[in-house]
Amino acid sequence: MTLTTGPDAEPDAQPAQSGSDQAAASQAPSAMQALNRYLIAETEDGVIVIDQHALHERILYEQIRQKVLAGSLETQRLLVPEPVDLSSEEAAAILDARQLLARLGVDVQPFGGASVLISTYPAMLANWNPTDLLRLLAEQLTSSTKKPERRDLLDELMHMISCKAAIKAGDRLTRDEIAALLQQRELAQDAHHCPHGRPTALVFTRDDLDRQFKRT
Numbered sequence: 142m143t144l145t146t147g148p149d150a151e152p153d154a155q156p157a158q159s160g161s162d163q164a165a166a167s168q169a170p171s172a173m174q175a176l177n178r179y180l181i182a183e184t185e186d187g188v189i190v191i192d193q194h195a196l197h198e199r200i201l202y203e204q205i206r207q208k209v210l211a212g213s214l215e216t217q218r219l220l221v222p223e224p225v226d227l228s229s230e231e232a233a234a235i236l237d238a239r240q241l242l243a244r245l246g247v248d249v250q251p252f253g254g255a256s257v258l259i260s261t262y263p264a265m266l267a268n269w270n271p272t273d274l275l276r277l278l279a280e281q282l283t284s285s286t287k288k289p290e291r292r293d294l295l296d297e298l299m300h301m302i303s304c305k306a307a308i309k310a311g312d313r314l315t316r317d318e319i320a321a322l323l324q325q326r327e328l329a330q331d332a333h334h335c336p337h338g339r340p341t342a343l344v345f346t347r348d349d350l351d352r353q354f355k356r357t
Contacts, residue, residue: 172319178310180319187346193322194310195335200325201265202303202336209244209299215264216246222260225272229255231279238282241295245302247278265306277301300336 172182180191208214227235232255235242239249246263262271281301282294308314314322326332335341351357 172323174314174319177313180314180323182323184344187344187348187350189342189344191323191326191342192310192335192340193308193312193314195339195341196326196332197322198303198307198335199332199341200322200329201306202299203329203331205245205263205265205299205303206296209295212244214244214246216248216261217264217267218261219259219271222250222258223271224252224256224258225275226256227276227279230283231255231276232257234282235275235279238294241291241298242278244295245298247275249275263302263306266302269305274305277305303336 172180174193175181175190178193180193180196182189182191205214232251235249235257236251242249246261247259248261250258250260252258257275259271259275262269262274266274278298278301281298308322333341348357
């Protein structure tokens with residue numbers, strides 16, 4: 142089922158902020174997916190529309206951050222370490238950040254020239270090609286003209302990993318997956334914003350909807 146709104150509806154949509162809305166969304170039996178990217182649920186005051194990728198990204202970011210700080214992030218070890226060819230700048234950046242990458246579950250070793258070996262990576266990225274992951278990390282490490290503080294860099298890399306591991310717009314979810322995601326929403330410290338600061342949900346109150354249908 143596809144839901145659409147007219148051009149006049151957008152200004153009335155407000156970022157979801159109330160705890161009651163958050164709890165209602167997770168408990169609503171009528172929660173459904175629309176356009177393979179949004180979750181729709183009824184709240185006490187109206188309707189909440191959740192961006193499935195933004196919400197899952199926030200949930201994963203908080204989980205990763207908690208595990209990294211506790212030193213308990215699950216890793217996947219390769220049976221045979223994979224060599225990855227990089228530019229000289231990228232290889233130097235990766236090896237310079239070895240200790241920081243190890244906290245994220247990525248173990249790398251020099252392999253001569255501009256090549257490095259990757260032997261472990263985060264278990265939540267098990268479906269990813271380790272070579273592609275390392276290239277993305279190298280790109281992230283060398284993209285800034287100003288070298289960030291290590292704590293800021295660690296946070297940037299956690300953002301990247303949570304984004305890559307999260308449910309994507311276009312992913313079809315089962316009822317159980319929708320229910321699990323909304324239950325996890327209740328446990329998030331900040332369920333209202335993705336790690337980049339964008340809203341994870343919009344609320345359309347009953348008054349908003351009544352105005353759109355000219356019932357007021």
